[in-house]
Amino acid sequence: MKTIFPIAVILVTSFFISSFNNLDISDLNKKETLTPNYTSTKNDDVVDSEHLSDFFKRYTELKKYQNDVISLYKNRSYGTIWFENGKMTQYGQLLYTKLNNASYEGVGIPYKNEIDQIFDKTATEKPSKTDSDMLLSAAYIIYANHAFEGVDIETVKKSEWLLPKKKISRDTLAASAKTKPEAQKTRVVQFDQYYKLQDVLKKYKKIEQDNTWTPIKVETPYKDIRPDAKSVTVAQIRNRLFVMGDLQNDSKSDFYDQELMDGVMKYKLRNGLKPNYIISEANIKDMNESIQEKIKKITINMERCKEIYPTLLTDTEYIMINVPSYELVYVKNGKIELESKVFVGSPLTKTTIFNGNIEKVVFSPYWTVPQSIVDNELKSKIASDPNYLAEHNMEMVNGQVRQKPGPDNSLGLVKFIFPNPDDIYMHDTPAKTLFDFEQRTFSHGCINVSKAKELAIAMLKDYPEWTADRIDKAMDGQAETTFKLPTKVPIYITYFTTWVKESGEVSFFQDVYDKDADLNKILFPQETLVSN
Template identity: 50%
Template sequence: MRNFTFLSVVIGLCFLMVSFDSVDTKSKLKNKETVIENVFRTNKNVALAVIDAELINSFYKKYPKLKKYQKEVEDLYKKRAYSLIWHDDKSVSEFGALLYQKVNQLSEQGVKAEMPYMDLIDDVFNENVSNKLPQTDTELLLSNMYVFYASNVYSGVDPATLKKIGWYLPAKTISYARILDSLMSNPERLDKDENLLFSQYYKLQTVLQKYRTIEKNGQWKKIQIDSATYKDLRPFDSGVAVKQIRERLFVIGDLAQDSKSHVYDEEMMAGILKYKKRYGLKLNYALTLDHIKQMNEPIGNRIKTIMLNMERCRWIPAKLAKASEYVMVNIPSFRLIYVKDGKYDLVSDVFVGTRMTETVIFNGMMDRIVFSPYWYVPQSIIKNELKLKIAEDKNYLADHNMEWNGGNVRQKPGPKNSLGLVKFMFPNPNDIYLHDTPAKSLFEFEKRIFSHGCINVKEAKGLALAILKDDPDWPVDKIDKAMSGEKETTCMLKTKIPIYIGYFTAWVNDDGEIGFYPDVYDRDQRLDKLLYSDSVALK
């Protein structure tokens, strides 16, 4: 009997939908929606495929603020042969309710965005609302809510915009239909899925919750000092400011306990070193006025920084963290890491381009290491700097171990070569590479923006040794000889190594400790404006 009822309904629907062709187009959709709603009300055991292109087009005329999601929503239904996604029989599915809950907790994902027509979606899940939307409206609103959520959490800024803001790392491409299949088969992935988001994202999310709790509990207290009379605090100094600094170190986790002592004792020294390491500061015990101003930055600014860097993590392909070997340079932290088999094999300080010659954010494939390299002076430097120096001093080239090479100038190999004794090449249109440097004293500065765009590596020899340690053709003694500065020698890598040059002003290490770094190129400010300015349309 049930099969007969279902068959009757299907035949009836087919008859009625065909008959719509005889009425005008304007009333056609209205009649179709009425029939569909009546079927669902009178045939509770029927689960019908009722969404088609015509209804979708009608929906976006009714809800124009959602128009930008139309293509993605159409793809969802095409993949499912236009069957319902969000309804079990006539009720909204459990997964639909779960997604609605996640949208209401969007701030936990570090996102500030508002779903259009959210008041109507609220009514769908409000049992006290009797005048419910038509089921087709509810179905399509939830599909749009899903695309809204997925685009904000899993995708972030679109690839075209990324290029405009100078982010040339590989953009992540996602399929909303495939992601939906994955989430519906395992809803726990809504909480965490490292196949969808770069693992650093979830580390930042944990710290975001911690800092919001600190803000909520009023624990971020200003350190009271008189800027006009302040003198650097040093070990065994005492005062109210010392007690306040100690409390701050405890609140953020750099001290395990708060003794409430007014004395800058050994326990506090350890906490200060931990704090300075997280901020990329010079590791000593002195607390300058700049350090106190840094500590007094409002916690809201720190929370915003975390959110901005969560956004950057959305742009990174999740598979990056799973690569067996790669090099990553983070410009704001002035640091390079070489990862091998999931572990940090080497960490080195670096210095990067000035504000006039910013280091570009991009990726490449390291294919060779050049020992005792020539430095081929860029034409821009010859034109803007070198010609003037040659005009002033005829012996300038010889005194700096340089020579003409055709129409170019190059510096011969040697310990005073501007590239040092080794460089790491990865072909790119920006002519940027990693290299050693004879200017080791520059690594003593906290803010290290000195180069013409290339990345100067403090532990350059250590990086070469780490990369080649499993290559029997390049034992340590051969590397030492190649780095003697006598002649240029090239080592072609047997396996190319991915290298990523990124920009993160907040980064959480494997111990869950967050580091905050200076926004040396003002990129946080630009991203903040892009994401949160009132003039920018919400996603």
């Protein structure tokens, strides 16, 4: 598997309401207006408290934005914001343009169909002018809040995507609709993965629009599909791989030929699956995930890009681990120096998502067994076998069980220390065969690295005293040797279930800790309610 996590820093001018930089709602006395027209014999350019109260009773999905919308109208002395003398202003038209692109930025706008009717000249039924004005005001709040803030901090904490950011006051946000916002800092997404995902999102929305994502039908009980098989299912798989881009052409053939084998291999490598030509029931289940679910996953990971640690954008040396793909990338001097498979904590002992700094490299380490493992696993074994500790190269020291250095040590022959509240670290492992599994959630929370020795060598290249011979000797399993790094190496443990490579290929990884669920509830609340 060769999924790469390159981190390129790009300086991007803000994509959010850049055209609003000269927008002053007090300028709405200008006569320049755009369609649509709402002719009226009375002066109804007023949105009073009665209108507002009735509006939120009817448009219940906007209820949580009520205070923000009221603030907008209060600052306008309850005058309409997007209309002037029954006509839409240029700023209303500008907002609508932004809203039409919102889905490509991962922003869901409730009652978008009703908003479309406002601007549809052929629509026979439109929301009233006051309803139209309030719908646009609510949409403005939603879009502006998302672009400035992203998902709220409590959701970030709950989902363990621990990347807090400065919140912008909703009062400040509301005030921006009355005064020029030149001084207001617009949210800038500098992590280029966001824009890669945005491009993929457009592609998948086009697939949804074209209705080419048709279900793959299989016989029951299911039997693995192998090369030379011939069935209707094979033809449907071929079509799906063509739609996803793993095949250049769809020959419509129902025979599992070499062309399809190449497409299957590309699909598996792209998604971090075991590289073989067998199409399993799990593979069919993944292919049959709806296009709408794929779009949600892309959107959720776009949101994660907004929460990325700022230092990751400027570091020229760091280690990045993505839990769902079970991969590590070591970047040095701004270039990828090494990639390695890893395995991580089980769902019951999850690897923590956080950032820190590697301070020490420890060769031929002791392993002090956590008390929880002693209590839950070792005590009964020691009680039933008095020689258990000696047979497993362990000893009791100051009331704690520890395993001596050696090739069978659970930490392998090298570990990497980065202080953190959960006391996890990266290390080698004697259980090399575990790296051959697709789902690698085997540890008690620590990160087990397949190329641990190669990583140590790469990290110590700048220290001439650490020659290859010295590292070999330090890793002979005889005595623990600790090297404190003069320059700490940043480490980022991330959680991306969707990732776009430099080639533009998109990877979808298993949501091993079910972390997508919390963000899904926030980004798609209406759909969550329906499904429940």
